[in-house]
Structures are given as structure tokens and as C-alpha cells.
Amino acid sequence: MLASCLRAGMRGEESRVEPREAPRVPSGRRRIVFSAPVQGRHEENPTMSDQTNEHAVAFKDLPPEERLFRMRHSAAHVLAEAVLEMFPEAKYAIGPPVDNGFYYDFDLPRTLNPDDLQTLEARMRQSVKANLPITGEQIPKDRAREIFKDQPYKLELIDGIEDDTVGHFMHGGFEDLCRGGHTETTGQLGAFKLDRVAGAYWRGDEKNPMLQRVYGLLFPTKEELAAYEHQREEAEKRDHRRLGRELDLFHLDPIAPGAPFWHPKGTLLYNGLVDYMRELYREYGYDEVVTPQLFNVDLWKTSGHYQNFADDMYMFESDDEEIGVKPMNCPGHCHYFASGHHSYRELPLRLAEFTRLHRNERSGVLHGLTRVRAFSQDDAHIYCTPDQFDEEIFSVFRMIERVYTDLGLGEPTIRLATRPEKAVGSAEDWERATELLGASVTSAGKEYTLAPGEGAFYGPKLEFHFKDAIGRSWQLGTVQVDLGMPASFGLRYIGEDGEEHQPMMIHRAILGSLERFIGVYIEHTGGHFPLWLAPVQAVVIPIADRHLDYAGTVRAQLQARGLRVQVDDGPDRMGAKIRKAQLQKVPYMLVVGDREQEQQAAALRDRTGDDLGAVPIFQIGDRMVDERDTRSVQAR
RNA sequence: GCCGCUGUAGCUCAGAGGCAGAGCAGCUGUUUCGUAAACAGCAGGUCGUGGGUUCAAGUCCCACCGGCGGCUCCA
Known part of the structure; x- marks a missing residue:
């Protein structure tokens, strides 16, 4: 079955559209075409x-x-x-x-x-x-x-x-x-x-x-x-660099090139995404781990990163040991796997990790959040038996679809990246793994195009690209088969037959680098985040100072329901406060004056500028909680 | 890393050999206001850093460091 699907899938190559003679489509900034x-x-x-x-x-x-x-x-x-x-x-x-x-x-x-x-x-x-x-x-x-x-x-x-x-x-x-x-x-x-x-x-x-x-x-x-x-x-x-400053989300400074300072509002966004992924991890059966930041370079020699990426890693000496700061989680996860005995009953083992990674990217390529030196990923490695492989890949596809839907990203396009020049593993293994990946895409009812020679050194990969609100294409998630590490780390599990077997290993990230994703998402939404991710979900705007107490009550009521609400108690007039909230792209503005105080209500306005009239506070709370919990992707 | 451009207040920018400026933001005061900017005042700077030319350097020259746009790279 796989073979026939495979042939169908490979035809994707013919439909691939690329600018002729143009540079390969690309990277960093050039990914935005x-x-x-x-x-x-x-x-x-x-x-x-x-x-x-x-x-x-x-x-x-x-x-x-x-x-x-x-x-x-x-x-x-x-x-x-x-x-x-x-x-x-x-x-x-x-x-x-x-x-x-x-x-x-x-x-x-x-x-x-x-x-x-x-x-x-x-x-x-x-x-x-x-x-x-x-x-x-x-x-x-x-x-x-x-x-x-x-x-x-x-x-x-x-x-x-x-x-x-x-x-x-x-x-x-x-x-x-x-x-x-x-x-x-x-x-x-x-x-x-x-x-x-x-x-x-x-x-x-x-x-x-x-x-x-x-x-x-x-x-x-x-x-x-x-x-x-x-x-x-x-x-x-x-531009996310501009919105990042205007919305007070993050900043970059030469004191730490390529390493963003996340401000409180940006951190809410960041953690909102991490919390969301954790929720999915529970649903999809992942186990989260925290592994070290610093490893003796022996680990990187075993994984092959030392040989392939030493120039891009941060290394230093300590106590006569040569230390490498981790640029990826996979070797640490393999080391964890190798540290214990595993039965086939424990598989598939899905290890997820959000800890920080550092890569010494060349200075010329740094770009806002989309190309950084310090970042974390919604990264996971799946160790499974060959029998489980298809189902694991499908499960990842389902998760990707779910995330894209929840975030309002639309249907991704898929590319299959094949064997690069620098690669571990035999040509046959590469061919087999590449076929498996391609076949899994087609049997999931999807299409892909080929990206020859663009795979990782340890295996072929699927890339998921999405098109943003103004038509630009971005690579986000990847799914990769690993042909090197299970062997180089000596990974084994005991099968049903009582014999030792080598597990298959899949790398996958859905959002990819959180930093990069947030940069892309800022540009996609223009800063109009869905309510569940908006750092400030509503601003209460008192018309005159005598309404300040009531504004505080309104905020307290909404905060009690877990909503992020602020009162604009500054000296500006109401019009200026509305303008400010609008420019900050706050989903809801609650204007309160004499009439609203009388009715335990607020004049509700959303960030599209629509005046929704006077609404009782408890109803506003219901509406916002519902919008948050359903992760509604609100109109902009 | 390489090529080009660029760097003046928190932000956006003017000043191009002769006293460092504006708007917004900030602070203080007045105003208490009904759906995208009330009014007034104050404060804010080693002009990216270091060196040089000059009586005099944001301004000209050199080096370095950022940023931007590409190239290359992206596990």
C-alpha cells in the first residue's frame, strides 16, 4: 500500500513551482516571499x-x-x-x-x-x-x-x-x-x-x-x-520588530545579540503558547522532560553535531572539560533513553522539552525574532517500533492540523526534504525513510512537493509551510526521521520476542522555535491576537474620575474569572483612552460612566471599532470566557 | 562571515564645518470630559564607540560596534 501511495506522492515534484534560475527559496528573511x-x-x-x-x-x-x-x-x-x-x-x-x-x-x-x-x-x-x-x-x-x-x-x-x-x-x-x-x-x-x-x-x-x-x-x-x-x-x-516595540512585547539589545528580552506582555504570549502545547501534550500522550543546558562535548560527538555544526555551537572549557551549550534537544533525549531499559510496552515514548537552546548564528543572519541565537522550541522526539511508525506520523499530522486550526493559520503546504550532501546513514536507509515519510503524507490524503538535498544530516524531513494573512509563505513545523542517533547512542528496547531491537526515532516540532513562531504570528495577525493569547484582554475606561471606583469593581469581577483586565486611570479624556487601547489592539474596551454604573454594565466596544452597546458585566464576562475557552479566532 | 546602505532624545525624524532641534511618548499642573489625540509648563542628548584632520566636527577622514537590505548558512 505504501509503495503505491508513494508513487502518487512523488508526482508532487512535477507540480512544484519555483522561480527559475532564482535562488532556492529560502531562508531567514528570504523565507518571506x-x-x-x-x-x-x-x-x-x-x-x-x-x-x-x-x-x-x-x-x-x-x-x-x-x-x-x-x-x-x-x-x-x-x-x-x-x-x-x-x-x-x-x-x-x-x-x-x-x-x-x-x-x-x-x-x-x-x-x-x-x-x-x-x-x-x-x-x-x-x-x-x-x-x-x-x-x-x-x-x-x-x-x-x-x-x-x-x-x-x-x-x-x-x-x-x-x-x-x-x-x-x-x-x-x-x-x-x-x-x-x-x-x-x-x-x-x-x-x-x-x-x-x-x-x-x-x-x-x-x-x-x-x-x-x-x-x-x-x-x-x-x-x-x-x-x-x-x-x-x-x-x-x-513588521514584528516594530509591533514588538509598539505593543511592548520584547526588545533586542546589542548587549545580547540575537537573544530577545521578553517583556511582561510578550511573556504572557510566550507562556500562553507553551501552556497550550502542554495541554495538547497531555491529550496526545507526550511526556515532558527537562535536560541539561551544558554537556561535555562527548555527547555532541556521539550525536554528530560536533562534526557537523561545531562552528555554530557555543563551546568553552571548564575543569579541563570541553563543554558545549546545547543547540538541540535530541542528543539529550537519546541519552535519557539510553540511561534505562525499555520494553516494547513503553513505546511509543514521546519526549517533549521546552528548555532554552543556543546556536551561534552568524551575525549577518540575525533578524528580529525570526532568526535568533537563543530560543526554545515545542520540540519532541518519538521513539517507537517500526509497526508504530505510521500511526505516530499520523498522530503528528493530526496535532499539526489541530494547532493550525486553533491558531487560525489555515491549511499548510508540505515539502519533503531529501538527503543532503553531508549525511549519516546508508543510501538505502535514506531512500526507505524518505519513501516512508512521503507515503505517510499521501495516505493521510495530503500532497507534498520535493525539496531535494534539503534534509537534515541525520534524516529526511517534512516541512510544513503556511501562508500568512498577506500571502507570504513561512516554514513552521517539521517532522524528521532519524537514521543516525538510535544507532550511535546504542538505543535498544526489548521486543515481544524477548530480543533487543533498535527503536525508530522521529523528531517533530509544530510551532518550531517559539521566538520565530511569535515573530511570524505577530506579522500574520498584525498584533490582533485572539483573545486567549492577548496579553491584555480588556481595558476598562472610566469617563470621569468619579467612575474610578466602579471601574475597579468591574476589573475585579472580570479578573475573578481569570481574565486579564486593566483600568485606564490616567488623566486622558475618554477618546484618547479608546485610541490608546485601540492602538494596543486590546480585544475589548469597557467604557463606564454614570449610566453604566447605574445598570452594573459597561458600554462594550471591540477592537474593530464596533460599539456593542451597554452590556451587563456578567454577560461581558461570559462572552470573554467563552471566547477564551473556545480559542475563538476573532475577526480583525 | 561577505557586499551595500545606515546610526542625532524612549519612538519617528530635521540639522551636512560655527550655540543640538521638532512632533509623539514621559513628568507636573489645570480640565472631569460619552466612543481613535483637551490645554499649559517642565524635563529629556558624551549626536553608536575610539582615533584623526581643523581655530572649530552630528557634519570631513580612518577603525571598530550595532541596525537595515541582500548573499551564504539554518541541525
């Missing part, structure tokens, strides 16, 4: 007809996504033309279309500044105005080598192409090595704008020289370009 309309063509080995019949179908008759792809691709050429004109000695590398636009990489005699972008953009507009025809043909490699004899990057690209001929595209006096996909003329570029210049390693390898990458934005119309820029501004308003 606005969803792209660019659809997949065949990236590798385009057929001859693709190129010789470049303009066989009129540009205007192409599907819109193909037109956009070509506009962006041609814009990259026009950019390179402008750069070569500005710097005749420039070496040009690659210039693909990407989400939202295009880029081109150059090796230049000096660094570009923002004024240069203006100049280049003006020069590009001249090419657009000239409306030059873009022509392409297949030429023999030898001729291409002659044409690009002064262009080392192009020569390297030519060497890497397997065919006997390569694509050659021209417009005006500009020529480029290119597999094609272009507009008919330079006048068909739509609305574009040079965006920024950034460094990028040649072929993405940090051992190679760093080139200057010029990014451009490009959309079919001015309106769409403006809409994208507007969306980017909106995204900035949701």
Missing part, C-alpha cells in the same frame, strides 16, 4: 524550438504569466545593457526573472550607489523608448566562446551547458548568453523600477567572488507596480 504569479516552465534544457521559434506566438497572445516572465527577463537584459554602457569593462554574470521583478549580477570596477540606480533606470527607459527588436538564435559553443571571450562568467556558464549549441540573444548592440523567453522588443517591458543593489556570491557559493546584484521590480502595469509597493509598505507596518 510574496507569492509569485510566475508559473513553471521547464527550467532545464529548453527545447530547440523554444529558442529558434522564440517569437513564433505573438507576445500579446501568450498567457499572462508567460508574458510577465518574458517582460522581467527582457528587463534584466536591458539593465545589463545599461550597466555595460556605464562600465564598458564590466563583467556580467546572470540575470533571471524572479518574484516581483528581476535582477542581474555584475562584477564592476566600483560599487554602485543609489544615484547610479537612477542613472541606470533612465538609461533603461531610453532602450524602452527605442523599442529595439530582441532576437535570439542557437549558436555553436565555439562561436559563443569567441563572442564572450572577455566575459569569464559567461565562459564558465558555456562550459557548464551540456548541449553543443547555446542560446544567444541580442537587442541593439547588446548581446547575452541566454536560454530565452523574451519579449519581441524592448518596448514591451511594462512598469519597472530599479529597487536596490546588494551583494551576491557568484553561483551562490561563498568561496566565489562577490558580485553586485541589482534588483528591479517589474509588473505589467503601473497600477500593479504601485499595488506591490503599497503591499510592501503594509507589510512593514506589520
